[in-house]
Amino acid sequence: MKMLKKAPLAIVAGATLLPAMAMANMHGQHSIGPNEGDREFSLSGTGKSSKDFDNGSAGVIGDYGWYLTDKTLVGVRQSVNYASVENGDDVWNGSTSVFADYHFGQGAARPFVGASLGGIYGDGVEDTGIAGLEAGVKYYVLPTTFVQARAEYQFLFDDGDSAENNFDDGAWAYTIGMGLNF
Template sequence: MKMLTNASLAVLIGASLLSSSYAMAQGGQSTIGPKEGDQEFALSGTGSSDKDFDSSSFGISGDYGWYLSDRTLAGIRQSINFADVEGEDLSDDFWNGSTRGFVDYHFGQGAARPFVGASIGGIYGDGVNDTGIAGLETGLKYYLLATTFIQARAEYQFLFDSSDSAEDNFDDGAWAYTFGMGLNF
């Protein structure tokens, strides 16, 4: 495990040096990150767990969004997940997907950009009831180059059929987490 930690540290140090070098090459002015009107695409590996981390699935998530300001990103997110449930019957394998709109607010102006946000949409597929889904999220984008970043995000999602069930189901939500990369253009 120590080797993984050292490798991760080396990547972050290298990214910091690369970002600093880029900023210096631009005359000392930081041009890292998006501007109002820019678009963003990100591709991430994703996973989800129930609130006690007893049941999990894994998949892929794609985000496409527009910067309404230098800090506010609004967009659409598509996730597709596969779960292999332990059991004697092979039909216990299933897929599900979710499509949701999101809004994130980013902090900072350097290479590291923490963010908070919210999403709302729908979930569908095998092993889930087709229903509404909403959640809060937080994460961090780290710009390796002026327009290219890696990101980690955690979302607390809850399912609902109506506004009454949304309030009731908040305590029975699930965690979804992603790690990936993206670019602004």
């Protein structure tokens, strides 16, 4: 009989402590997405256009990065592109850059903003510097696997003065792909 009197007290105590224990267990851990120290690899398709949409290209981009924190990713990006130029020869080119992205949120959808800096080279382009500001979203379909979409405003430069002058003559680059954290 004494046991039956203690049962409601145990149920109330357990019901009160269960959410607190669950919150303590989740603190500092993500059930989905990266953790500090994780690596990331993504493979994407890309398209670019001039700001007037009269020239365009398509290509493949590979990103490899490291999470400095749960939200800050730094890495290296390599692209290979085929370009169709109005009134000109079709060309192949590539770019190599470093990037840094900051991610928001902890759910399946992770918006991010960032910047990149590197070089562009190949047919039909003058080997030169390239910089960009980017924004996008990753959506985790599995705990470590995501699909992503990114838009980047890129501009070319030879030195600091030309970077400032060329910002207004940049182009948009669009990327859709998938990746994983490990």
